Amino acid sequence: MADDFKSTLCVVFVGLSAIIAANRVAARPQRGDFELAAGAICNCSSTGGDDGSFDEGNRARYSDEEIETDSDFTIDKESRGFSLTDLVESMFSAVASGIGSIVTSIIGTEKNFRSRSSRVSYKNHQLIRLYPNSQEHVNDLKELEKSESEDVKFWTEPMYNRTTDVVIGPDLVSDLKAFLRYKGIDFKVLIPDLQKTIAHQNPKMTKEQRDDLVTTNGHSMTWKRYHRYGEIVKYLEYLALRYPNIAEVITLGHSYEGQPIKMIKISTGTNKDGEAKPAIWIDAGIHAREWIGSAVATYIVSQLVEKNSSYAKLLDNTDWMILPVVNPDGYEFSHTGDRLWRKTRSNHADDEDDSRFLQLVNRYTRWLWGKCEGVDPNRNFDYHWGEVEEGGASLDPCHETYAGPRAFSEPETKAMADYILANKQNIRVYLTLHSYSQMWLVPWGYTDTKPSDYSELASVAKKAIGAVTKIHGTDYQVGPSADLLYPTSGASDDWAKGVAGIKYAYTVELRDRGRYGFLLPASQIVPTAREIWAGIKTIARLVICNT
Known part of the structure; x- marks a missing residue:
């Protein structure tokens, strides 16, 4: 029925x-069909x-x-020309309200309906x-x-x-x-x-295998497969409980759907002078479908915490702030709904600059077809936000690079930025892990102009990729996003440097170069993580020694 x-x-x-x-x-650009x-x-x-x-x-x-x-069915949107706007809005409001009540009584709320979608x-x-x-x-x-x-x-x-x-x-x-x-x-x-x-990308794990891991290791994490967000959070909490002297889990805020945004701070305490040590920030999972970034981030956490004795000197000189999944809603949806989902899962229909009539149309057309959720978190930071002409961002809610109705419209980006700003005096390096292309990107992304200290930033990055290559021979490129990849406005690395004042800010595009793209097999998690960890350790030693 x-x-x-x-x-x-x-x-x-x-x-x-x-x-x-x-x-x-026209809220969206006209869609032209290729002929x-x-x-x-x-x-x-x-x-x-x-x-x-x-x-x-x-x-x-x-x-x-x-x-x-x-054959494609396309409705071209012309300019507005209401002659009886108020009357039409009133009529549609009444109709929509009645339909909404009937729909809810028959199939439940919008949220419940979507949860049953295939x-x-x-x-x-x-x-x-x-x-x-x-x-x-x-x-x-x-x-x-x-x-x-x-x-x-x-x-x-x-x-x-x-x-x-x-x-x-x-x-x-x-x-x-x-x-x-x-x-x-x-x-x-x-x-x-x-x-x-x-x-075939992600090997399945039986309940028995998971139970065996918990019995043996105390947790179910293994870097032979990609894990769900709940497992990642449990792992972080396990580490904080098992290693309370160096690991602390901090809830930065909550996602649009109410999931806690958890990061882990790894620190052996203050330095010899009783002052906070310089810190390195690492985040991953800004884009939901880029699973390898979150897997690499948790691998680095495991090295620093579970094998802390191997990195005593590094921990003596450096604090680590690691956020494995910036976008938990999108990350979960990429596991359960759409493997190639990129954005958050927010809905900003009420924020759009339209009349109430058009908001009602949006609301129910979205219910019927289930499209246009989410914002690209890496276009949502408040630094050159919304520059769409050459900035690789869109103001179209249905586009994959939708920048949002305003900067920091997403609770995920806002929570992350607030924490970084509160601790910016200690953070010396900002690293955000993405995929794919095997690139170590240096600001700026929003313009072809390079920062005044570009040569210094690029020099450090080149030494990092030299360490990366020594592990498995994997080749990375160094350069600005605008040159190597594409322009990006409102991106987190530009914001970290331009607003938070973190000198060494980089985006790392992980494996591969396109054979699998976003579908990198789980068998490549450990090789990718090992080589990137080598590069990050190199940056830590270079930057902290120069601090």
Whole structure:
């Protein structure tokens, strides 16, 4: 009954949405569809190589594939032109209120309904690597990106002579490949079925195995798999209980959905003069789907606490503040709802600058289709916030880089920033762990201009990646985000340097370079963590000695 009723409501709201669409201010950029030229000649080769550079020797040709047309339904939003605004708003308010009551009585509240929603499947979605070798190619891909199709998701930004990774839904795979051939853009399929890779990324753990770990180690953490947020919190609390002289768990605040935001402070106390020691801040899990960052953060915690005798000198000179999961709601949702979810899980419908009428439309269309939740936490910090032209941020609530209705609109970013500001006099290094690309990024991200002390920051970063490479031979690049990756405004590292005044502020993009991307297998947790820990230890020794 609920499904039938919801289907009826969908029809009603499609009609209502179509009627009001022509009268609404466009809250989102218009979506342009990429066009395939008739009679496209499909004779372009695709290229190989798993890193971020071209490999002329590994190019393999694809055979022509049958092109399947796919019709898209798009409502273009024109400028506002209400003639009977008050009347329409009043009528819709009454209708919406009545519908809301009926819906709630039949299928429960919005929150309960969403909790029963099925997990997103990426069956037959392909991860494709593109090789644009001209500015025209880059422009073509940027136009494709602007189309914001649900079946075309860019994992990396189009840049000249750099590879671009894109996830394509099964309905558009044939069309997109034909489009790429016509434009002369080489490509290679990295993952032919994302869902199969997701299914094998994280080995399962039985209850018996978990119980054995608790019996043997006192906790269920193992760096052979990715853990849920509850397990990570329990591990931090175990350490604080087991090692009270050096480990303290601090609740910074609570997430949008009410989960505690837990960090661990690792310290052997004051220095010989009775003063607080210089500290290193490490956070991870700002973006929900980047599991490897949180796994590396907890590995570093385990080294410093459970193996503290091996790092006595380091602990004598340095305090550590480690926040393994900045975005617990999004992180959990990436485990239970959508593996590739990036943002927080907030809903700012009431914050948007619309009339009450449009807020009501937003509220119920979101209920019906369940879209547009969340803010990109790494565009939500109050430093050059909301610079959308060249800053890699969006003011569109449905976009993956949505900066939020205002800076620090997210309780997660606000809680983290408040703690850092309260302790900024002691924090010498700020490190935020992300994935992927194998880069050690130096501010600034919001502009091409480099900070005055860039050479000093880059020098320290180069020594860190030298230590990284010595472990497993993994190669990292050093440079500003705007040069190596893409521009970012409102990012945490820029804020840490520009507002909190932390000189050595870095974003570390972990493994890999795109073979798996955000779906890095759990088998790579320990190798990644070992090499990054080597780099961080190098930075700690360099910076603290210079303090």
